[in-house]
Amino acid sequence: IVLTQSPGTLSLSPGERATLSCRASQSVSGSYLAWYQQKPGQAPRLLISGASSRATGIPDRFSGSGSGTDFTLTISRLEPEDFAVYYCQQYGRPPLTFGGGTKVEIK
Amino acid sequence: EVQLVESGGGLVQPGGSLRLSCAASGFTFSSYAMSWVRQAPGKGLEWVSGIATTGGSIYYADSVKGRFTISRDNSKNTLYLQMNNLRAEETAIYSCVRPTGSYILNPFDHWGQGTLVTVSS
Numbered sequence: 001i002v003l004t005q006s007p008g009t010l011s012l013s014p015g016e017r018a019t020l021s022c023r024a025s026q027s028v029s030g031s032y033l034a035w036y037q038q039k040p041g042q043a044p045r046l047l048i049s050g051a052s053s054r055a056t057g058i059p060d061r062f063s064g065s066g067s068g069t070d071f072t073l074t075i076s077r078l079e080p081e082d083f084a085v086y087y088c089q090q091y092g093r094p095p096l097t098f099g100g101g102t103k104v105e106i107k
Numbered sequence: 108e109v110q111l112v113e114s115g116g117g118l119v120q121p122g123g124s125l126r127l128s129c130a131a132s133g134f135t136f137s138s139y140a141m142s143w144v145r146q147a148p149g150k151g152l153e154w155v156s157g158i159a160t161t162g163g164s165i166y167y168a169d170s171v172k173g174r175f176t177i178s179r180d181n182s183k184n185t186l187y188l189q190m191n192n193l194r195a196e197e198t199a200i201y202s203c204v205r206p207t208g209s210y211i212l213n214p215f216d217h218w219g220q221g222t223l224v225t226v227s228s
Binding site (some may be wrong): 032034036038043044046049055056060074087089090091093094095096097100103 | 142151152154157165168171178203206207208211212213214215216218219220221
C-alpha cells in the first residue's frame, strides 16, 4: 500500500491549526493507520494509532481521523515544539509502509 | 525503561555484507514482535523487516527480499539483521523498533537511536 502525504511542507505560525493529509493507494484494513512526529536528530514518536487513538502522553491538541483511503492528522493550535516532520504509516497489511512525510515549519 | 541499542553499522563496499544487532532491555523481549526501519540521510522512513515473537512469522520489504535476513535470539534479548549484497542507495540509519504488541502488524512505540550503514567504494 502506497501512502501519499500532502502537503510536502506546511508553513504556519504558532497558534494556528495544522491539517495534514495521508492518502492510501488501497483501503487500509481496520483503520490500522498511525501517525508519528520526528524532530531533527531524534527518533520518531508515536502520536496516533488506529487512525484516531492518541498514544500515551500525547496532548489532546493532536487528533486523527479518517478511514478507508483518506486520513487526516490535525493539530488544533500549534505550539513551538510541534514544528517537525510528520509521517503516516499503515500497519494493517505487510509490507508495512510509511508516507513520505509532511514538514510543518514556522512561517 | 525500554532500551533498544543497535550496533554493527559501518562502511561497506557495494555488494558487501553487514550484520546488525539490537540489544533490548527493560521489557520482556520474547513477548514482542520486532522490526527494523531505516532512514536514508535527509529522507523519510522505510520499514525493512519484521519478525514475530518466536520467529515463526517474518516479513520483508520488497526492496530487500532475498538479500536481508532478520532473526532473533530470545535467550539473549537480541534482534539481528543480516544484510547481503548491499547497494549504495541503502546507505541509511538502521533502527530497531518495538511495536505496541506481540504482533508484527502493530504501530511502533519504541525506537532505538540507530546505527549508520554506509555503502560506498
